[in-house]
Amino acid sequence: MNHNTPLSPRPLHHLSEVRSRVLTAAQLRARSVSAADANEQCRPGGPWQQLLPGVFLLHPGPPTSQERLHAVLVYAAREQRSGGVPAQPGAADPHRPVYAEAMITGLAALTLHGFTATPSLLALDRIDVLVPRLRRLRSTGCARVVRTAALPPAEQVTGLPVAPVPRALADAVAELTDAGAVRRLLTEAVRGGHCEPAAVVRELNNAKLLSRPHVVDAVDSLLAEGRAIAEDRLYRMVQEHGLPDPVWNVDLRLPGGPHLGGLDAYWPEQAVAVELDTRAPRQDEDALWSEYARKREHLERLGITVVHITPKKLRDAMEQQAAVVRTALMAAGDRDPAAYVVVLPR
Incomplete structure (x- = not known):
């Protein structure tokens, strides 16, 4: 044949x-x-x-x-x-x-x-x-x-x-037009570990859904949920990887001067800070990133090392992120002393 x-x-x-x-x-x-x-x-x-x-x-x-x-x-x-x-x-x-x-x-x-x-x-x-x-x-x-x-x-x-x-x-x-149904889906996506809030918001923005009030309300809840989960992972990173205890959730100010910004974790003796980058990619992303960048540049001019960590990196590569923070802490002795700043609870 x-x-x-x-x-x-x-x-x-x-x-x-x-x-x-x-x-x-x-x-x-x-x-x-x-x-x-x-x-x-x-x-x-x-x-x-x-x-x-x-x-x-x-x-x-x-x-x-x-x-x-x-x-x-x-x-x-x-x-x-x-x-x-x-x-x-x-x-x-x-x-x-x-x-x-x-x-x-x-x-x-x-x-x-x-x-x-x-x-x-x-x-x-x-x-x-x-x-x-x-x-x-x-x-x-x-x-x-x-x-x-x-x-x-x-x-x-x-x-x-x-x-x-x-x-x-x-x-x-x-x-979907039911606000409760939308909120349940977005919450499960983050709480269940399926994805990070930023990825969800990016897709919602691309689909032009962030103009719908019930979606915006659900996204606000989603971002709050995502930040809480990321903060919990940051606490675990410090504990499980043997990092020294920082002061948590603080604001920095110059003595008698302006507010420098809030930080998720700060080691005053080493002048090392960690900031969770939980920005959501909405229409004002460029403005938000500019604000992050300005704060980081200002703190680093004062001699403070700022480590930015995304929730995704905390979830997928916690050990690697702990190593980055540990390296910054160890390098503190080789840097010039940082400017004196006032540390206040946030």
Whole structure:
């Protein structure tokens, strides 16, 4: 047999035995099932059903959550074929789904990421799927098409491409009007360790959602939650990595002079300060960064070393951040004495 030899037809009952029971019209054609045969199988009372345009479920009962997810993805995915041959490695098996330029987002993605504040997959009437902006697709059935100028890198969850938590949150929040629901989602994202507040706010800002009052209120709660978690990690870093105890949450002033700024931790003898960088990337980011930079430059002109630490670095590389602070403390003896400043509780 050579590659020009036509495939012999397979009996239709064979298709119901394959592991993937969600197939596209193209995959059925690869199994020698014509469009007329597929339509006949989907007649009322028949053994198959059509879940979405060009997407078939090879049994008559309600689809499972995994089958719905697969159906939405194969409906939205761009076919990767050239000359009739799958272009993507591993796509030669017509029963193995290949999802090009499509990923689950919104509430369904958050549920897949393990959120508890989201409905179950079966309880969702629609599943959001993220695709490039120029794709010619329409929302239909259980698939709601969400468009983006640039697809983020997908994360694999249960073998499916899923949008990262910050992007999935933004797409979910865009459809929610309940302030409590929005607050619960954002809080779980941070408290559950799924992502940092700054990443969430960045996506909400990109989606132009920060003009909605109920979203702004939820973001304020989110930032407060994120700062509390970051402060707790900073305390743990000092204790677990054997750093000397600082004075916590203080304001610095020049004697009889102006306020120099607040600090999260300060070692007066070494003139070393730690400031948590919990800026949220909103429209006024440049102004906030300028304020941070001015304060840091002013303190360093006075001989005070300022170590900026982000919540993400505290979470992902606490030992490394402790080493940075320890190095600054050890180097204090090699520097000129710092200017005298007044340390006040904040």
